[in-house]
Amino acid sequence: MPLLQVEDLRVHFRTKDGLVRAVNGVSYELEEGDILGIVGESGCGKSVSALALLRLIPEPPGEIAGGHAYFEGQDLLALKRKELYGIRGRKIAMIFQDPMTSLNPVMPIGEQVAEAIWVNSSVSRREARRRAIEVLAQVGVPAPAERYKDYPHQFSGGMRQRVMIAMAISCQPRLLIADEPTTALDVTIQAQIVELVKRLQRELGMAVIWITHDLGLVARVARRICVMYAGRIVEIGPIKEVFSRPQHPYTLGLLASVPRGRTGRRQPLRHIEGAPPDMISLPPGCAFQPRCQFCAEECLQEEPSLVALGDGHLAACHRLGRLPVEALAPKVAS
Ligand SMILES: Nc1ncnc2c1ncn2[C@@H]1O[C@H](COP(=O)(O)OP(=O)(O)O)[C@@H](O)[C@H]1O
Ligand SMILES: [Mg+2]
Numbered sequence: 299m300p301l302l303q304v305e306d307l308r309v310h311f312r313t314k315d316g317l318v319r320a321v322n323g324v325s326y327e328l329e330e331g332d333i334l335g336i337v338g339e340s341g342c343g344k345s346v347s348a349l350a351l352l353r354l355i356p357e358p359p360g361e362i363a364g365g366h367a368y369f370e371g372q373d374l375l376a377l378k379r380k381e382l383y384g385i386r387g388r389k390i391a392m393i394f395q396d397p398m399t400s401l402n403p404v405m406p407i408g409e410q411v412a413e414a415i416w417v418n419s420s421v422s423r424r425e426a427r428r429r430a431i432e433v434l435a436q437v438g439v440p441a442p443a444e445r446y447k448d449y450p451h452q453f454s455g456g457m458r459q460r461v462m463i464a465m466a467i468s469c470q471p472r473l474l475i476a477d478e479p480t481t482a483l484d485v486t487i488q489a490q491i492v493e494l495v496k497r498l499q500r501e502l503g504m505a506v507i508w509i510t511h512d513l514g515l516v517a518r519v520a521r522r523i524c525v526m527y528a529g530r531i532v533e534i535g536p537i538k539e540v541f542s543r544p545q546h547p548y549t550l551g552l553l554a555s556v557p558r559g560r561t562g563r564r565q566p567l568r569h570i571e572g573a574p575p576d577m578i579s580l581p582p583g584c585a586f587q588p589r590c591q592f593c594a595e596e597c598l599q600e601e602p603s604l605v606a607l608g609d610g611h612l613a614a615c616h617r618l619g620r621l622p623v624e625a626l627a628p629k630v631a632s
Contacts, residue, residue, distance in 0.1 A: 299371065300327040301472060301505050302351075307365035307375075309343075309350050312358060316578040320346040322529040324365075325604075330472070333499060333506040335520030335537070337513055337552065339574050343529040344509045348475050350375070352386050370472070388418050391466035395478040397458040401450045407461050408434065408446030414465045429468065437464045437494060456487035463494065470502055477509045492519055513556045517541065522610070525549050528575050528585035531604065535611030545613035547590045547621070584616065592617050 309321040321343045328334050336344050349355050351367050351374055367374040369390065377385070394400060402410055412430035416423060427446075434442035437460045450458055459479060466474055476495060480488040496519065499506050508519050516523055516537070523540050525533040525548065533546040541560055544550050551570035553559035572589040575581055581588050583598040590597065596616045604612040 301330045301332075301370065302328040303366075303368040304347075304351070305366040305368075307347060307350060307367065308363040309346050309355060310361050310363045312361065313578075318577045319580060320360075320529055320577055321350065322580075324526075324529070324531055326524055326531065326534060328473070328505050328507065331499075331503050331505055332522065333496075333508060333520045335516035335523045336507060336509045336526060337511065337516050337523060338526035340511060341574055341577070342526045343577075344511075344526055345477055347526070347529075348392070348477055348507060348509060351475070352390060352392060353377075353379075353382055354392075387414065387471075388469045389471055390473045390475065391469070391471040392475040392477065393459070393462050393466050393479045395481045397455075397462040398450065400462060401458060403450055406447045406449060407453065408442070408448075411461065411464050411468060415468045418469045430464075433464045433468045434461070437461070437467070437498070438490075439464070454487075456483055456490065459483065459487075459491055460494065463491075463498070467498055467502060467504075471504055473505045473507070474499070475507045475509070478511070480515070481510070481512075488515070495519070513552055514558065525552065528580060529577060530585065530601075530614070531612075532586065532615070533611075533613040534604070535607075535613075536609060539609060539611045543611075545607060545611070545618055546586075546615050547592055547617075548586050549613075551589075584614075592621055 305325050307321055307324040311318040311320055324347050338344055346355065350362055355362065362375055365375060369385070374385065408430050411434060412426040415421065415429050416426040421429065431442045431446060439445060439457060439460055453461065480491045483491065492515065495506065508516065510516055520537050522535065523537045524531055525546065527548050533540060533544065533549045540549065541553065544553055544560065554568045555570065557564055557567065559565055570589060575585055575588065583600055584602050587593045587597045594617060602614045602616045604614045605618055606612050
């Protein structure tokens with residue numbers, strides 16, 4: 299049994315402009331200790347699909363409109379709020395882009411980590427403090443015993459993200475969800491955080507879901523990649539497979555828009571024309587159809603479903619296997 303099995307997840311937001319279909323039937327599996335990267339342009343439902351697993355969607359206006367998310371056999375979407383406390387922070391932890399929104403500005407760093415440990419496990423205050431220093435050292439905060447009483451503003455952005463990671467892993471979760479944790483950091487620090495999470499993943503044997511809009515980054519982190527567009531998965535599979543043999547026109551477009559795309563060699567950058575659709579009024583048929591140069595009649599009629607291509611590689615496109623070879627370059631603007 300996989301550690302996490304998401305089935306047909308749907309999340310809506312009721313807004314004054316209409317129903318926002320943020321997540322429209324997302325299904326995937328995550329094995330124990332695996333690293334899944336979720337990529338896609340801004341607004342395609344990456345964060346909402348992850349937040350829904352921990353039931354962190356603001357309800358209202360949000361609403362989990364359907365689906366299941368089995369974690370260690372329990373459906374997270376069917377649990378009572380009280381039952382979720384045993385899972386949030388203990389078995390599934392999450393880190394976000396901006397540590398300042400999660401850290402308390404008026405509480406010393408060490409105490410915040412100790413508090414997280416104390417709340418989530420049955421240890422004494424003294425033991426929690428000892429473990430906090432240990433875990434701060436584990437994430438590479440220098441001189442943690444001395445810095446224990448420092449406040450968040452006395453730490454750099456990268457160090458604050460390390461503290462967030464310390465809190466997240468302090469209870470040895472089975473799954474860490476990282477939602478763009480390095481987006482606000484400069485590239486050097488970003489690389490350090492990536493290496494840190496990869497090391498912790500190996501040490502703790504935890505599974506990781508890494509959400510990012512950065513394909514270059516996902517290639518360095520993940521073993522599997524899931525490409526989302528307009529609230530759906532358009533392609534998913536082992537990272538090497540998807541990078542070397544992308545099947546969905548949207549994946550092709552994304553790979554053409556990064557410096558080292560499919561081949562790993564430097565290429566001229568090309569971006570996908572147009573913008574993602576409005577999630578209130580999705581186009582008929584395939585949601586990518588208005589931006590797709592391979593669009594055919596059938597693409598306007600019906601939403602394509604994911605088709606298995608072998609080795610855990612799936613893609614959702616009516617034109618699968620029928621795209622012209624030379625056109626495996628996407629519609630681009632110069
Ligand atoms: N609280 C909210 N109210 C209304 N719409 C929301 C809310 N949160 C997210 N959305 C919408 O859900 C869609 C998916 O958002 P999100 O998952 O944050 O995208 P991303 O892929 O950038 O993480 C977007 O269209 C966004 O505008
Ligand atoms: Mg997001």
